[in-house]
Amino acid sequence: MIQYKGALILGALIGTAAGLLLAPDKGRITRDKLKKEGKDIKDQFTQDFNEVKDDVSKAAKSGKDRFKEDLKDFASRSSYKTEQAITFLEKQLAILKEKNKTFQQSS
Template structure:
């Protein structure tokens, strides 16, 4: 977008300079030349203002679109992270249940061994 803006600006400046030089070297009276330069400058100023407004609107639209895309991507990442966290929690709960069961069995075996040794 920056290249497009620079290109348009370059074209407008070149056209204005060319028009001004053409008017200056034309065989007219000084008052007529000044009037034509003023008219041409006003026309170029209006064109430049119009192009600047178009560029501003285009950039605004692009920013809005990119913001919407970014919001959507962030929401997707957050959703995926939430599901992955839930999966991790479920896996950890299953491992904890398994470890508790193993600990319970080890404690039973330990008590059985101690009882057998004292008897």
């Protein structure tokens, strides 16, 4: 998209230069036309720049929102895995307690 807009601006500049070289009008008329074309090019460039800036902003916001969703999913999965690990450790602790009881009874 940016390359397309750059090509349009380059084309406008080349067209302006060709117009100067082939201009059948007087100098003042040609200068007025150049001023108008220069303003048009500037306005188009400003509009294109704002569109690109908006596109980048939307992409960044979308990426940020996506990152937040992914982070929330990761936290949820991590919490589930943590719960599994805690359950496993509690079972192992219960086994160790039972073994420890057998040592206490045999003493």
